[in-house]
Amino acid sequence: MLSRDNVVRFTIEAILFFVLSALAVVGVILATNTREYTRLQAGLMADYADVLPASSYTEVQSALVEGYGISNVYEGLDEDGNPNGFVVEVEVTDHQTGNPLNLMIGIDYNTAQLTGLQRDPQDQGLSAITDEDISTIFNQTRGQQIPVAYGIQRQDTADAAEQQVLAGLNDGIYYAQTLSADRSGYIDYVEMSIENGMITMVQWDAFNVDMNIKNRRESSLDGVYEVAGLNWASQSYILCHALMDVQNPDLLAMKSDGTTDIIDGVSVNIRTFVELCVECIENSRAEFDKDMYFAALREIIDGLFEGDFESLGVVNDDEFIVFTFDGYPGVFALPDGSQMNVRQKITGDMSDYSDFDSTAADGGEQMSSDSRGSEDGIRTGDSAYDADSIDGIPMAEINTYIDGIEGDIMSTSDIVSAINTAYRFLKDYLNWMA
């Protein structure tokens, strides 16, 4: 038997030992976190760099993954931490042998284009589909938007060419941010790329006046920033893509309460987004690009603090200028009580760039002004196309048509099916309509 003293002593030692050991383990975990991250990224880079070039990869944790025959999904991020695409690992059945075929499919975040298609390193090589077959399909789909269909010709090519775009847009990257923070301390911003007079990329996010708080997109993915319905990051993504589809913020059909009914999955107030998009479009027309915007904002703040911008410490790690003009209401005020924006304040150019008439992409006839601001929806919903489907995807959604592997319909079908499985997953995951 143990003496009472020993019982007490051993008990105290056990408790102390547990606490110290747990602290030591947590310590070594923290000390080796960087190593682990570096090792994991090196492994992912080796596997995925050819499929989707990215600076880093992060695993998508979603219950949806299991429902599609998908083994893993990774999101590729650029050097600034912004998403640039997805790598989806899909397992399909090779119908010639009945064996599984594991493929890695890379998809660009902004354009939904196929960036890579390869056999997964985990594939056991039981399928009759060769690397040459996969390569043939990839050569036909490289840089093309998914989903994909084969052996049929697209009938609405001519219609697609008549996508409506805004007139007078100059190519470049344009930017606008709100001049005051919202109730949660977030300053919204929109960044817009314009190529060949068309909006090709839109990003809506917000950084916080408290620089220790992550941006709104990350916070929503972490579950810290919550909104009704889908998480905010997904809603932002859907909204940005909807704008890329319609090319005109007026066609997002914002209602008087700031919401819209015509974009599935978007329930947040989009007023700030629309206003910032309008500002970006006006900046594009005035050839006032992102660099000029930042320089202008800096100059305005510099003027407020008599050339003391550097000492304010208002530039965050992502190089955004974290400054709210809430305490300086007169800075952007016009004599008539209306407000200027950053471009107008710095250039003094009060010209009206807000004509939102649309023209066809080929410079043809103007879009009817009757549709501006209406709530009649984005999609036309041609029932002739909606009736047929491939891999469960309506033909109306198919973006790319290929010839496939000559004389091998089954292999073509299996590989295309894998690509379309990735599409269906991403569509559900992001409530995505490419």
Next chain:
Amino acid sequence: MTDRVKAPFIHTENNDAYSAAAHLVSLVPAVAVGVVFYGLRALILIAFCSLLFAMSDDVCSRIRKMSRGSILNPLYNGAVIALLLPPDTPIYIAASGVLFASVVIRQLSGGRGSSFLNAACAGRLFIRIVFPMNEAALALPGGDRVMLRSLIFGAYSPEPVDLSQYYFSELVAGRFPSFIGTSCAVILLAGMIYLISKKVLKPYLPACYLGMLTLLLLIKDIYLGTAQTGYFLFTSGILFTAAYLLFDDDTVKSFGPVSVIQAFLCAALTFLASFKMTGIDLLVIPVLITGILTDVLDFSDKVIKASAEDVTDAES
């Protein structure tokens, strides 16, 4: 000065219960590692195995009308079995190993101290044989710490990892897929030092075992032109063997020359086993063989000594 607690003729407090308590406390760091790395399921497995071993031991002792002894030793053995399990082991598999160790090995061979095999090692080997699991694909440390479904349904078959891709610091920290309590070298050394400080483990025994094994591995590395010694020492779990398996009551009958031979013997067996075995086989089979051979050695030693005494008596 006379000790107020102990009788004057007792010169040491290192009795059976004290030794068992020290062993049990020495497991605390390994338990902490298991809980931090694998969460609630590891804690439940450890607690379940310990309590089941203690209950089984108690019931068996009552049935056999034998002295029940300290509860601490069966708690220790149950915890050792749990720490040697994959983190995603279902609870019924753990229970089978514990009951095999407690009822078959320990009781049928005469109870604690009389057993010719390390009960925990035998229990774990039983699980390995009867319920073979893919021990090349264990759960990653630091995953879902509140997940409990594996206690019923088992592992979800994680992908095997290539440990050669890990940084050395990660291996030392134990941040690689492993059994619940065998990975973190720093923590296992802390447990070993605790046992030595409590005088229930002689420092030269683990030193002999680890020293001999390291020497053999270095010779192998030099001969083959490889550099696997450090990798082996930190990933195979042999530090757990040195701290908790090899020098328990059942395997080491007494400290002295026989125990040193035993340490060398186990090191040699582990080295030979490393050519063909991995995972749990490498940890427990050399210990079990050493235990059997040690009994033979011990018996031979006593026979020789008895014969020598007989000769001396006859001469006198």
